[in-house]
Amino acid sequence: MNGQIRSDIRAGLEVDIVLKQDQPTGKLTHGIVKDILTNSPRHPHGIKVRLTSGQVGRVKNINSPA
Template sequence: MAGGTNRADIRPGLRVAIVLKKDQRTGALTEGVVKDILTKSPYHSRGIKVRLADGQIGRVHAILGPAA
């Protein structure tokens, strides 16, 4: 399970675990498939921001692998 701090490691179609804005205090993770990468910089210390296929937006905490 890799981290999600490097933009080059993330691409649409990957299954990831993200932390939603509302869950930042608790650190609760939400799993989904990446639709769009929203962070423009190649690196972000708190995780690359993505939009999931279901429309939720958050920072990647872990890369789980290819979508099923």
């Protein structure tokens, strides 16, 4: 699943995100969702989340079953 639809994402899911500084390279960072930061129901570049590690980025892949 991609991370463009807010209702697919919830706290505790394992996801891959792209950090702001990694957007040019597309390097993915793996982690667990702590907070959902995007308010709109969908976003073409991925829903912005904060991981339990404190890193913030846009979801590219959802690794846990929804």
